[in-house]
Amino acid sequence: xxxxxxxxxxxxxxxxxxxxxxxxxxxxxxxxxxxxxxxxxxxxxxxxxxxxxxxxxxxxxxxxxxxxxxxxxxxxxxxxxxxxxxxxxxxxxxxxxxxxxxxxxxxxxxxxxxxxxxxxxxxxxxxxxxxxxxxxxxxxxxxxxxxxxxxxxxxxxxxxxxxxxxxxxxxxxxxxxxxxxxxxxxxxxxxxxxxxxxxxxxxxxxxxxxxxxxxxxxxxxxxxxxxxxxxxxxxxxxxxxxxxxxxxxxxxxxxxxxxxxxxxxxxxxxxxxxxxxxxxxxxxxxxxxxxxxxxxxxxxxxxxxxxxxxxxxxxxxxxxxxxxxxxxxxxxxxxxxxxxxxxxxxx
Numbered sequence: 001x002x003x004x005x006x007x008x009x010x011x012x013x014x015x016x017x018x019x020x021x022x023x024x025x026x027x028x029x030x031x032x033x034x035x036x037x038x039x040x041x042x043x044x045x046x047x048x049x050x051x052x053x054x055x056x057x058x059x060x061x062x063x064x065x066x067x068x069x070x071x072x073x074x075x076x077x078x079x080x081x082x083x084x085x086x087x088x089x090x091x092x093x094x095x096x097x098x099x100x101x102x103x104x105x106x107x108x109x110x111x112x113x114x115x116x117x118x119x120x121x122x123x124x125x126x127x128x129x130x131x132x133x134x135x136x137x138x139x140x141x142x143x144x145x146x147x148x149x150x151x152x153x154x155x156x157x158x159x160x161x162x163x164x165x166x167x168x169x170x171x172x173x174x175x176x177x178x179x180x181x182x183x184x185x186x187x188x189x190x191x192x193x194x195x196x197x198x199x200x201x202x203x204x205x206x207x208x209x210x211x212x213x214x215x216x217x218x219x220x221x222x223x224x225x226x227x228x229x230x231x232x233x234x235x236x237x238x239x240x241x242x243x244x245x246x247x248x249x250x251x252x253x254x255x256x257x258x259x260x261x262x263x264x265x266x267x268x269x270x271x272x273x274x275x276x277x278x279x280x281x282x283x284x285x286x287x288x289x290x291x292x293x294x295x296x297x298x299x300x301x302x303x304x305x306x307x308x309x310x311x312x313x314x315x316x317x318x319x320x321x322x323x324x325x326x327x328x329x330x331x332x333x334x335x336x337x338x339x340x341x342x343x344x345x346x347x
Contacts (some may be wrong), residue, residue: 005188009181013254016174020262027268034278040298042283042312043276045100048072049113049151053278055284056252057267058159062151066144071119071122074095074336075307082338088134097121112154120147160270167263171208174258178204181251185197185244195237200229200252204259222260283309285317295331307334329331 042051048068050059070091073079078097082090099114123143124131179201186194203225210221233252237245270278287309297304306326313319 005184006243006247009184012177013181013247013251014259015095016170016177017254017262019173020170020258020266023170023266023268024262027163027266030274031277032164034225034274034281036278036282039279039283039286041309043279045304047113047117048311048315049117050110051280051312052151053155054107054273054279055316056063056155057269057273057277058156058163059267060152060155062148062155064314065148068314069120071307072311074079074334075311076100077336078309080336082337084132084134084136086113087132088131091124091131091133093125093131097289107305109154109158113151116147116150116154119150119234120144123147160268160273162268162270165267166268170266171259172261174205174255174263175201178255181247185240185248189240189244196232196238199232200256203229204255207223207259213252213259258306280316283312284318286311287322288318290325292325292328295325299329303332306307306331306332 030208043054046054048065049062052062052065069088070079070081074081076095078095080092080094082092084090097118099110120143123140182194182197182201188195209222210217229252233248237248240248295305302308306329310319313322
């Protein structure tokens, strides 16, 4: 193969991952530059699910949301919580779950999150107004699994339009580069063996087309299609002259990384999403930076302040960092909890 052709092909191979990396950096830079007004509380009316999705975006993981939701419901007077030595925590329903008013206009996403939260609430108290966490039935385990999957699906579905468009564009670019390289090398070397390159091409398309809604499918599909496309690719490379084989290998690695990793990591948020993200960040940064005196003042103004923010501290993964601060502040136990809340749930 001519040196000029090899050079052009090498440049083309580098384009998809470089462009994808630039877009990933651009999205992170937008997040870093999001306006952060001074916030003492999480966004008004937003649940832990809303904050989880608003902060982590489409990469939100909901497996640890039960404790924050229990505290959130209790703080709103929807349930009470009592320690039971044999059956874990006793949750008692006091009233039906309702969606509180919010102060950011994002009703569609909040409604979807609320419906997911309401479904879990109804599953927990479907057999009565009392629920014991350690005596939960298998049906509850299924309900909790469905809740986690639905929360994470909602987060993925609410990926911004520009993120979806750029992600698909990068995927198509990588696929076209790979197909073009296969054709160029096939013409240069000749031989019907290059029909085997259809396998990695089909594998890349299938990985994109098959959704990750089912976690089992998400775990299986990547190894399966890696073998599906990788074995024929290795056979072709082994039977190809060195320079052409290295081009195919570089193209497969470059395009494979772009398709499997880079394209799905692009997170360019809309202005609405950036506003919510900035407010959540401001709230988190305030708690981490606040002096003890400032927190004591907020608790004097609102004796329930700590219990108002605690569910969201779980979501933002800062409870351990705040422990030393709040351990030095005298806190009255909430009326909705019977037991040692600090040792059981707080940290």
